[in-house]
Amino acid sequence: MTLPPIEHFYDIAAAGVVSGLVLFATWRWRRQDWPGGIAIGAGFAATFRLALDKWPKLIPADATRFALHCAVGGALLGVLLSVRRVPAILRWLLPLGASAVVVWLLLGKWAPNKWPDDHERMTLLCGLAVAMFVVWKILDGAARRRPGVSIPLFLMIYAGAVSLAVSDWGASALLGQFAAALAAALGPCVLFGLIMKDKSLGAGAVAVTTILSSTVLICAVYYGELAPWSALLFALAPVALVWRRPRWASAALFTMVLGTAMLLAWNAAQPEEEDDGIEDPYEDIR
Amino acid sequence: MRIGFSFLIVATLGVLTYFSDPTESAEGETTFAVDSVHSFVIFKISHVHVSTFYGRFNKVSGGFTVDDAGSGAIDLVVDAASIDSANKKRDDHLRGPDFLSAKQFPKVTFKGKLAKNGDRYEAKGTFTLRGVSKQITVPLKRIGTKDVMGGLRTGFEGEFTISRKAYGMSWRPEALGDEITLLLGIEGLHK
Numbered sequence: 001m002t003l004p005p006i007e008h009f010y011d012i013a014a015a016g017v018v019s020g021l022v023l024f025a026t027w028r029w030r031r032q033d034w035p036g037g038i039a040i041g042a043g044f045a046a047t048f049r050l051a052l053d054k055w056p057k058l059i060p061a062d063a064t065r066f067a068l069h070c071a072v073g074g075a076l077l078g079v080l081l082s083v084r085r086v087p088a089i090l091r092w093l094l095p096l097g098a099s100a101v102v103v104w105l106l107l108g109k110w111a112p113n114k115w116p117d118d119h120e121r122m123t124l125l126c127g128l129a130v131a132m133f134v135v136w137k138i139l140d141g142a143a144r145r146r147p148g149v150s151i152p153l154f155l156m157i158y159a160g161a162v163s164l165a166v167s168d169w170g171a172s173a174l175l176g177q178f179a180a181a182l183a184a185a186l187g188p189c190v191l192f193g194l195i196m197k198d199k200s201l202g203a204g205a206v207a208v209t210t211i212l213s214s215t216v217l218i219c220a221v222y223y224g225e226l227a228p229w230s231a232l233l234f235a236l237a238p239v240a241l242v243w244r245r246p247r248w249a250s251a252a253l254f255t256m257v258l259g260t261a262m263l264l265a266w267n268a269a270q271p272e273e274e275d276d277g278i279e280d281p282y283e284d285i286r
Numbered sequence: 287m288r289i290g291f292s293f294l295i296v297a298t299l300g301v302l303t304y305f306s307d308p309t310e311s312a313e314g315e316t317t318f319a320v321d322s323v324h325s326f327v328i329f330k331i332s333h334v335h336v337s338t339f340y341g342r343f344n345k346v347s348g349g350f351t352v353d354d355a356g357s358g359a360i361d362l363v364v365d366a367a368s369i370d371s372a373n374k375k376r377d378d379h380l381r382g383p384d385f386l387s388a389k390q391f392p393k394v395t396f397k398g399k400l401a402k403n404g405d406r407y408e409a410k411g412t413f414t415l416r417g418v419s420k421q422i423t424v425p426l427k428r429i430g431t432k433d434v435m436g437g438l439r440t441g442f443e444g445e446f447t448i449s450r451k452a453y454g455m456s457w458r459p460e461a462l463g464d465e466i467t468l469l470l471g472i473e474g475l476h477k
Contacts, residue, residue: 053456061417064383171382223383
């Protein structure tokens, strides 16, 4: 696989442009937590449409096409979670339920092909949903505690690294493009973080980012060729953002985990030397 | 005399059973299993609108029946993961979610009826690729029938075109043409 050509750059840039336009249009509500999620969701939708040249069906035949459903659902959920009057219990139950739905949409229908054992299948689906929920809540807490530019910037770098690993070593340029669209859509959030240093990323943006990055990683492992250990490290990388002090330690740990995840992905994609068992008939002549 | 007549009937039935073909029905319908070693599915697609790119699927299985009038049924199964474009990295990409998504949809299938129309044959049926099923008609030519290499063999070849977008493979329309032409070379060995 090679890096995306220039045509892909335009598709990906569209996510940044649309996201920026949405944030600009919702400037009046800039102190609220929901515009970020809508902006990232809309930006992702723009790239999705351009990259695939069509909208997906309501119930697509292919798991990867659920990425758009996940993005839209995440943006709407982000709006709901941003409403102050939502009871605390729902702030936990909604992300947990959403994680379970995302995992089910991506793997539930096709999982029987891979895991003939029902018990093993359910364990894996539940495990993935819980892991996604835990990362979501950790990221939500980190975003709340660290307002300003750092969290959106780290997440942009994170999505970029996932994009590179998935497109170059995960056998899916399309999923890589999805992750790159997430990175591009986070771009305007980084700019907003620079302008409003006391404003956190917001529940909406965290919801869409968690859902989309999980979608890409799950699909890249189960339908592409991304190494599972690499995906696990990618999934855990945002946990490093929890520590606020010292900042350099948090950044160093985050970079180290991302770097290791990429190294594992690269290593797993290296072709093994094949021995076809056929003797070389010209060996004696040489 | 009665014993002799019964013996004659049993003996006649025995001889008829011995020489009759158990897979051949009363209408002369013969069943063939696809000889995977001598059957091919080749595809071609326009690459960046400057050339035609060819590849193949290495594992084809299934079977078909043909009667004396040229009618019958056909059931072909192609292993999606057996795609071969002579480049391992590209093969991984073709098997992945951008194209065939072979882990989700391991089989490409065609199931339908075979009919003879003059010198030509036609297979009408359901073609399923990447979880999308569509009715198609494949014009076929019967190459020949011969008792050779371990049994009665017959072969068909045909060509048909599909839209990759219609089967959910719409990624990179600027680089690859929408039309995929599939060339079939199917050899059946009498079961």
